Amino acid sequence: MSARTTARLRRAPTEHTGWCARDHTCGIDTHRARPVVTARGTGRAVMTRTRAGDVDYAEVLIRIPLHRNENTARTQLALLLRLLGELLDTLTTSHLLPGRTRRPALDRRHSA
């Protein structure tokens, strides 16, 4: 336990970013923007741009109501998992990098 505390104290503080909220959600080396919310029906998603150390990422909290029927709920969960995978694939692939364009024919051949 004490070793963990010591490690935490060794983190180098980083400056606030231009987009962080500059409030209690910022830590020594972690900065967070104000959360953005989107909602559909009774579901909602909260996205927060975050910088931890020198890495920027999006934190996403999604609340999705599940059907009372267990089989339907499991189907919803399976679909959610598949869609989250597709979302990660879409947002983390190289075609989003500056200077790159999407080439569907090559993408199809590459994934086959």
Ligand SMILES: [Zn+2]
């Ligand atoms: Zn900050």
